Amino acid sequence: MSVCTYLDAISQALREEMRRDPAVILLGEDIGTFGGAFKITRGFLEEFGPERVIDTPISESGFVGAACAAAIEGFRPVVEFQFADFIACAFDQIVNYAAKTYYRWGLPVPVVFRAPSGGGFRGGPFHSENPEAWFTHVPGLKVVQPSTPYDAKGLLKAAIRDNNPVIYFEHKHLYRRIREDLPNEDFVVPLGQANIKREGSDLTIVTYGSMVHESLAVAERLAKVGAECEIVDLRSLCPLDKETFLASVRKTSRALVVHEAHLTGGFGGEVAAIIAEEAFDALDAPVTRVASLDVPVPFSPVLEDAVLPNAEKIYRAAVDVLEY
Amino acid sequence: MPQMGESLTEGTLVRWLKHAGDTVAIDEPLFEISTDKVDAEVPSPVAGRLHEQLVREGETVSVGTAVALVASQETQQPESTSDVSLVPVEAQPREEPGGHFKSSHAAQLVSFNRLGGLRAAVSKVPVPPVASAAQPAPRSTEVTESDPRHTRPWTPAVLDVARRGGIPLDALTAITGSGRGGRVTKRDVERFLRTSRSGGEPSRSPFAAHAAADVPAEYVYRPGPEDRLEPMTPTRRRIAQHMAWSVRISPHATAFAECDMSAAAAIVTRERAARTSHESPLTFTVLVAEAVVGLLRDFPVLNASVVGDTIAYKPYVNLGIAVALTDGDELVVPVIRRANELARSGLARAIADLAARARERCLTLDDVQGGTFTLTNPGVFGGISGTPLLHQPQVAILGLGAVTKRAVVIDEAIAIRPMLWLSLTIDHRATDGMTAFRFLDALRRRLESLA
Numbered sequence: 001m002s003v004c005t006y007l008d009a010i011s012q013a014l015r016e017e018m019r020r021d022p023a024v025i026l027l028g029e030d031i032g033t034f035g036g037a038f039k040i041t042r043g044f045l046e047e048f049g050p051e052r053v054i055d056t057p058i059s060e061s062g063f064v065g066a067a068c069a070a071a072i073e074g075f076r077p078v079v080e081f082q083f084a085d086f087i088a089c090a091f092d093q094i095v096n097y098a099a100k101t102y103y104r105w106g107l108p109v110p111v112v113f114r115a116p117s118g119g120g121f122r123g124g125p126f127h128s129e130n131p132e133a134w135f136t137h138v139p140g141l142k143v144v145q146p147s148t149p150y151d152a153k154g155l156l157k158a159a160i161r162d163n164n165p166v167i168y169f170e171h172k173h174l175y176r177r178i179r180e181d182l183p184n185e186d187f188v189v190p191l192g193q194a195n196i197k198r199e200g201s202d203l204t205i206v207t208y209g210s211m212v213h214e215s216l217a218v219a220e221r222l223a224k225v226g227a228e229c230e231i232v233d234l235r236s237l238c239p240l241d242k243e244t245f246l247a248s249v250r251k252t253s254r255a256l257v258v259h260e261a262h263l264t265g266g267f268g269g270e271v272a273a274i275i276a277e278e279a280f281d282a283l284d285a286p287v288t289r290v291a292s293l294d295v296p297v298p299f300s301p302v303l304e305d306a307v308l309p310n311a312e313k314i315y316r317a318a319v320d321v322l323e324y
Numbered sequence: 325m326p327q328m329g330e331s332l333t334e335g336t337l338v339r340w341l342k343h344a345g346d347t348v349a350i351d352e353p354l355f356e357i358s359t360d361k362v363d364a365e366v367p368s369p370v371a372g373r374l375h376e377q378l379v380r381e382g383e384t385v386s387v388g389t390a391v392a393l394v395a396s397q398e399t400q401q402p403e404s405t406s407d408v409s410l411v412p413v414e415a416q417p418r419e420e421p422g423g424h425f426k427s428s429h430a431a432q433l434v435s436f437n438r439l440g441g442l443r444a445a446v447s448k449v450p451v452p453p454v455a456s457a458a459q460p461a462p463r464s465t466e467v468t469e470s471d472p473r474h475t476r477p478w479t480p481a482v483l484d485v486a487r488r489g490g491i492p493l494d495a496l497t498a499i500t501g502s503g504r505g506g507r508v509t510k511r512d513v514e515r516f517l518r519t520s521r522s523g524g525e526p527s528r529s530p531f532a533a534h535a536a537a538d539v540p541a542e543y544v545y546r547p548g549p550e551d552r553l554e555p556m557t558p559t560r561r562r563i564a565q566h567m568a569w570s571v572r573i574s575p576h577a578t579a580f581a582e583c584d585m586s587a588a589a590a591i592v593t594r595e596r597a598a599r600t601s602h603e604s605p606l607t608f609t610v611l612v613a614e615a616v617v618g619l620l621r622d623f624p625v626l627n628a629s630v631v632g633d634t635i636a637y638k639p640y641v642n643l644g645i646a647v648a649l650t651d652g653d654e655l656v657v658p659v660i661r662r663a664n665e666l667a668r669s670g671l672a673r674a675i676a677d678l679a680a681r682a683r684e685r686c687l688t689l690d691d692v693q694g695g696t697f698t699l700t701n702p703g704v705f706g707g708i709s710g711t712p713l714l715h716q717p718q719v720a721i722l723g724l725g726a727v728t729k730r731a732v733v734i735d736e737a738i739a740i741r742p743m744l745w746l747s748l749t750i751d752h753r754a755t756d757g758m759t760a761f762r763f764l765d766a767l768r769r770r771l772e773s774l775a
Contacts, residue, residue, distance in 0.1 A: 253481045253510050281480045281483075282481050284481035284482060324504055
């Protein structure tokens with residue numbers, strides 16, 4: 001066992017997979033000599049050499065296309081975007097090429113896109129977005145978002161070993177804030193399995209990513225006033241483990257869906273719709289969502305705090321649902 | 325006129341801040357009021373143009389009185405008279421289901437809008453402004469909606485728990501809700517189910533659920549620690565359900581008669597001596613069955629069923645014979661179909677066959693369905709008589725007591741005779757005691773004159 005930050009866990013997963021499988025290569029801006037914008041690949045160039053740790057030009061569409069081609073040729077590329085916001089530059093390559101190549105030509109594209117996402121650290125409108133919902137809408141892509149070092153490491157390993165393109169959203173604000181003891185032996189967290197972080201009988205909070213921690217704090221606070229929350233960490237959005245949260249809602253009859261991404265068109269709407277369709281008879285209160293306001297994430301600390309969801313907002317919404 | 329405090333019933337309009345023709349925005353102050361407790365500006369709950377002031381400055385009116393008409397209009401649509409409607413400005417809905425608004429009057433207005441009162445009026449009651457200018461404020465029924473099912477809709481979970489627990493909707497309205505505004509929650513229904521029955525899992529049997537929901541808690545026994553609890557067997561449960569329904573469906577009345585079985589006993593003795601091994605035994609039950617089947621031709625109302633306001637008479641007799649099974653906790657009623665077409669020997673054979681198959685538990689579903697009249701025999705357990713319950717949907721059941729020798733008065737002498745008590749329970753909806761006693765008397769005469 002060793003104590004690991006969320007950031008260390010990602011780094012470990014990459015290093016271990018590169019040592020295990022020579023087909024695993026890395027591409028991205030400043031990942032080699034500089035060690036990555038967040039130093040996740042520090043020392044990788046020295047250990048694995050410039051043929052496997054490739055510094056790319058500032059051309060997301062170009063290096064995503066190169067990674068897809070390498071994947072078709074038998075490599076297992078892991079692409080780092082400096083910020084998830086920049087993934088839009090490679091949108092066409094991801095949604096029209098990586099997602100559809102296996103469907104159209106029977107060619108697997110085992111590529112992982114690492115997208116450092118999320119706000120809360122005064123990054124402003126171009127470095128704080130949570131664009132996971134864009135990709136959950138595209139058949140052929142898998143989308144994951146870990147909330148803990150254990151899941152960060154296990155999901156990244158599973159993503160690298162998966163034969164489909166996987167978008168791996170890693171939350172920047174969790175990088176150095178969350179620590180956990182990790183086992184020394186090799187492990188994976190299978191894609192498509194939600195995790196019940198806390199059991200409870202009164203309210204189900206379906207969430208993922210950074211909001212798992214805010215929701216857990218809310219659960220502690222509510223427990224003091226006698227309401228027990230069940231926290232479901234989705235971990236994977238595609239494939240989605242709906243059975244876990246449906247079973248939970250059938251037990252508690254009340255559901256709150258929480259994510260940091262914007263409200264409108266966010267993945268929470270999908271979760272709410274599934275609950276309404278498949279657990280309608282169990283509902284004793286409206287399925288309620290907590291998410292970022294529908295505005296760009298502001299640079300101003302005061303405004304950013306007002307826009308992003310947090311424990312206080314989740315608490316108020318939870319009380320609203322519990323009291324309904 | 326808004327309610328500015330729970331105890332206030334009226335308020336004085338001190339000053340108008342908007343006048344006819346002025347445009348007003350939502351939450352823009354419309355007028356000032358003064359009450360016993362507070363003086364305040366009242367904001368408009370709707371946007372539009374102030375059409376008419378219905379209350380003069382200085383006038384005191386009761387809470388809920390319309391004070392102004394505001395013509396609201398959909399700004400996105402081209403202006404036309406049909407798009408414009410008049411809304412009486414009331415700051416407080418008259419029916420507020422359990423809501424307590426403790427904050428400012430602005431909060432009251434917002435809540436009012438959320439209830440759909442004014443909004444509903446705006447969209448559903450278009451009134452041309454010119455035509456109604458001289459008329460009193462239109463009162464929208466939406467605003468005063470007081471049906472609890474309208475203001476307190478049940479959630480799917482509440483309906484689901486209620487349905488599975490067998491609680492009718494009417495009973496739901498009686499449950500005290502712990503949710504917002506008195507809303508009944510799933511927890512409330514579950515608590516109601518727990519306290520309204522004697523514990524354990526809610527029964528799936530519709531009747532058990534029905535009874536549990538209907539029976540006042542004071543009549544429901546709560547088992548104590550010394551009680552031994554044992555669930556009913558499926559058969560017991562079925563009988564329980566059947567009997568409970570029977571007394572709910574029909575007013576029961578039982579008539580008694582006494583019958584001298586000397587003639588019948590003579591025949592039974594004679595036949596027993598002459599019987600060959602492949603013939604079925606002749607018993608009192610066979611003789612009574614034969615007599616009953618014959619008599620029902622003359623008493624068709626005892627071989628019938630009640631269907632609402634109608635009585636259905638049956639041209640055939642399917643005679644049910646109640647058989648207690650050996651372990652004592654079970655009772656089946658196999659049926660002799662078209663018993664009216666069988667002679668004495670045929671009845672004897674049918675009764676022997678059904679009784680044997682019942683005890684061997686070899687009856688088919690067909691054997692126990694479709695009876696039109698039932699014989700039951702409490703006498704086999706030594707009883708003098710009983711008051712049988714109807715086997716629904718039949719309207720009569722005849723109970724036979726034990727045939728015992730008793731001293732009876734015949735003319736001026738006392739004689740020892742084998743006596744049988746007959747008890748006939750009837751559905752008092754179908755017929756009356758007179759018919760029952762005439763039937764019993766005719767049966768007695770028939771049995772006493774057997775030869």
